[in-house]
Amino acid sequence: MSTDVKIPQASTQAHHPDAKGVKLPIYMDNHATTPMDPRVLEEMLPYFMEKFGNAASRNHSFGWAAEEGVETARERIAKLVGATTKEIIFTSGATESDNLAIKGVAEMYREKGNHIITAVTEHKAVLDTCKRLEKYGYRVTYMPVQKDGLIDLDDLKRAMDDKTILVTIMAANNEIGVLQPVTEIGKLCRERGVIFHTDAVQAIGKIPVDVNKQNIDVMSITGHKLYGPKGVGALYVRRKNPRVQLSALIDGGGHERGMRSGTLNVPGIVGLGKACAIAQEELPQESCRLAGLRNRLRDRIMNRLDETYINGSMEHRLPGNLNISFAYVEGESLLMGINDIAVSSGSACTSATLEPSYVLKALGTGDDLAHSSIRFGIGRFNTEAEVDYVADRVIETVERLRELSPLYEMAKEGINLKDVKWAGE
Amino acid sequence: MSYSDKVIDHYNNPRNVGSMDKASTDVGTGLVGAPECGDVMKLQIRVNRETNVIEEAKFKTFGCGSAIASSSLATEWVKGKTVDEALSIKNMDIVKELSLPPVKIHCSVLAEDAIRAAIGDWKKKQESSKPVSVEAR
Numbered sequence: 001m002s003t004d005v006k007i008p009q010a011s012t013q014a015h016h017p018d019a020k021g022v023k024l025p026i027y028m029d030n031h032a033t034t035p036m037d038p039r040v041l042e043e044m045l046p047y048f049m050e051k052f053g054n055a056a057s058r059n060h061s062f063g064w065a066a067e068e069g070v071e072t073a074r075e076r077i078a079k080l081v082g083a084t085t086k087e088i089i090f091t092s093g094a095t096e097s098d099n100l101a102i103k104g105v106a107e108m109y110r111e112k113g114n115h116i117i118t119a120v121t122e123h124k125a126v127l128d129t130c131k132r133l134e135k136y137g138y139r140v141t142y143m144p145v146q147k148d149g150l151i152d153l154d155d156l157k158r159a160m161d162d163k164t165i166l167v168t169i170m171a172a173n174n175e176i177g178v179l180q181p182v183t184e185i186g187k188l189c190r191e192r193g194v195i196f197h198t199d200a201v202q203a204i205g206k207i208p209v210d211v212n213k214q215n216i217d218v219m220s221i222t223g224h225k226l227y228g229p230k231g232v233g234a235l236y237v238r239r240k241n242p243r244v245q246l247s248a249l250i251d252g253g254g255h256e257r258g259m260r261s262g263t264l265n266v267p268g269i270v271g272l273g274k275a276c277a278i279a280q281e282e283l284p285q286e287s288c289r290l291a292g293l294r295n296r297l298r299d300r301i302m303n304r305l306d307e308t309y310i311n312g313s314m315e316h317r318l319p320g321n322l323n324i325s326f327a328y329v330e331g332e333s334l335l336m337g338i339n340d341i342a343v344s345s346g347s348a349c350t351s352a353t354l355e356p357s358y359v360l361k362a363l364g365t366g367d368d369l370a371h372s373s374i375r376f377g378i379g380r381f382n383t384e385a386e387v388d389y390v391a392d393r394v395i396e397t398v399e400r401l402r403e404l405s406p407l408y409e410m411a412k413e414g415i416n417l418k419d420v421k422w423a424g425e
Numbered sequence: 426m427s428y429s430d431k432v433i434d435h436y437n438n439p440r441n442v443g444s445m446d447k448a449s450t451d452v453g454t455g456l457v458g459a460p461e462c463g464d465v466m467k468l469q470i471r472v473n474r475e476t477n478v479i480e481e482a483k484f485k486t487f488g489c490g491s492a493i494a495s496s497s498l499a500t501e502w503v504k505g506k507t508v509d510e511a512l513s514i515k516n517m518d519i520v521k522e523l524s525l526p527p528v529k530i531h532c533s534v535l536a537e538d539a540i541r542a543a544i545g546d547w548k549k550k551q552e553s554s555k556p557v558s559v560e561a562r
Contacts, residue, residue, distance in 0.1 A: 033502045079453075086465070256429035320496065328487060329487070330463055330464075330487055330488050330492075331463075332488055332489035332490060333436070333488065333489050333490050333492075333493060334488070335438055335489040336428070336433075337436075347489070348462075348463050349461055349463055349488075349489040354528070356463070362501070366460075366461070367460070367461035367462075367463070368460035368461055368463075369530045371460070404439060404442055404485055404486060404493065405485060405486070406456065406465055406466070406467035406485040406486065406487060407460060407465060407487045408487075409444065409467075409485060417460060421460065422456075422459035422461075422465070423459070423538075423542070424457060424458040424459035424462050424465070424535075425457060425462070
């Protein structure tokens with residue numbers, strides 16, 4: 001006797017009569033990048049063909065006009081984070097900013113010590129930079145995180161010694177959206193005389209950031225996560241209490257107070273500035289709206305489906321982030337089923353290295369649930385109708401794939417999958 | 426990475442999804458892969474004892490689109506073949522049929538393993554149910 005399973009046809013918008021007002025495909029992957037805000041583009045346009053001068057050309061109006069655009073942007077960024085304009089330097093993006101911050105501090109303070117502390121859940125731009133420094137003889141401590149994704153402040157305290165020169169911990173995680181206790185980390189570092197760098201790429205414009213209130217010494221910022229252009233970013237470098245110095249990575253002309261040579265990407269910088277100005281204005285209402293949409297998505301999905309697990313703390317989390325594992329369903333097959341929606345997964349099948357997400361692994365999430373995870377990044381341009389559509393498509397695809405899943409079948413029969421001796425182990 | 430039309434077709438319209446009675450002596454069950462690896466395939470066959478022909482096949486898979494397509498295709502291919510003919514199915518045949526990219530070749534390997542495991546299980550059942558011959562004095 002065999003049981004035939006009728007698999008419903010994969011559905012499309014045509015099957016959803018109430019999908020009005022939903023334009024496909026839907027973009028809900030705002031942690032990967034964001035669409036540019038039209039106001040940002042408008043602000044940038046004059047700097048391509050009219051005010052196209054080199055901002056370093058001191059002697060003519062073309063240069064002055066470009067410089068003015070740059071300095072306005074610098075002010076806007078400084079204002080958003082509570083810094084002074086002299087403390088903002090421009091780079092090609094967050095990866096460069098992270099490299100400059102970490103390598104720059106490491107080299108400058110080599111006489112003082114060679115120990116750096118970071119966390120296992122950092123972005124590769126930080127982790128790979130630390131790995132390179134290890135090759136040059138620096139000692140790096142990669143702190144673990146707790147089940148909710150947060151570091152333990154007592155662990156950090158214990159990890160610090162008299163050779164520690166830098167702590168680098170991100171303000172908000174790109175995969176699980178978890179917010180680290182930046183203010184407390186900064187306070188601890190200030191007490192111990194250790195420089196504190198934070199990769200604030202996912203946090204800027206989404207949650208309030210203040211370099212003084214939060215005791216931040218160095219901070220990485222990028223444009224393309226806050227509706228600004230790709231290829232441009234900034235680095236905050238504290239000038240007072242304490243004064244932080246960096247060794248430059250790039251030599252050639254001494255731009256940006258000697259910290260970052262190279263002709264400035266004026267249109268990009270103008271765009272970054274405008275994006276920050278918009279964020280400054282709209283942050284409170286926007287973060288409230290996004291949290292509402294995110295909770296709506298979460299509740300709609302989790303009220304319908306069982307065995308779904310949120311990865312990372314819900315309490316300390318970016319308002320637009322949701323990262324859920326759907327047991328017994330593999331992530332890439334789920335993405336395939338919702339192919340009119342852009343999100344991402346922690347599954348090995350979706351990564352370039354064929355490894356499951358190291359961030360989920362650090363939380364203690366089993367590999368099987370890491371393979372079953374989906375990251376949703378709700379942003380400025382997502383609507384309630386889109387959230388409902390996405391939730392419904394996810395639900396029906398998960399239900400469909402569970403009918404196809406031998407793991408679901410075994411679980412329903414009461415078999416504990418952890419007790420099974422798998423052929424592939 | 427975009428999928429071939431055939432992979433998409435198998436994903437949207439998988440063939441032979443379901444389960445057979447594991448305990449039946451006509452049924453061979455192959456369970457391969459591991460949840461930690463992101464790939465688990467269960468492939469079952471019902472074999473006609475007289476003709477050794479695989480009359481029915483069913484599958485269930487936890488894995489990516491290529492894994493689902495590979496196992497779905499495997500059930501299509503084994504049906505109507507004798508057990509020995511089915512053993513000659515090679516993973517590269519699956520790769521070719523579904524136009525799998527290099528990074529997905531392992532899915533086809535797992536499907537081939539699943540076929541072998543199912544046939545192996547069925548064969549073991551046939552061995553243990555054979556009447557023991559008594560030597561005539």
